[in-house]
Amino acid sequence: MPYGIYLAAVLLVAYALIIWQAVLLSRCRFWCKSCGRLFALPWRRLLFRQHVQDEWWLVCPHCGTKGWCRAKRRKEES
Numbered sequence: 001m002p003y004g005i006y007l008a009a010v011l012l013v014a015y016a017l018i019i020w021q022a023v024l025l026s027r028c029r030f031w032c033k034s035c036g037r038l039f040a041l042p043w044r045r046l047l048f049r050q051h052v053q054d055e056w057w058l059v060c061p062h063c064g065t066k067g068w069c070r071a072k073r074r075k076e077e078s
């Protein structure tokens, strides 16, 4: 049996999961600790980002500060 096909399928699923996670994350807003504003990013800019639980290493589009930004779901806002 061509073992390569299985390997390709596993890689494809892994890649799909990475993209799916980024798409879900693009629905969240991120809170900048530096200027205190919320911002959203397109999923393409959320691929392969470093994170620790809810904190993501991102560049704030408002003040340009690079740092850990807490992800907030839409429901948590108010």
Ligand SMILES: [Zn+2]
Pocket: 032, 033, 034, 035, 036, 037, 060, 061, 062, 063, 064, 065
């Ligand atoms: Zn900021």
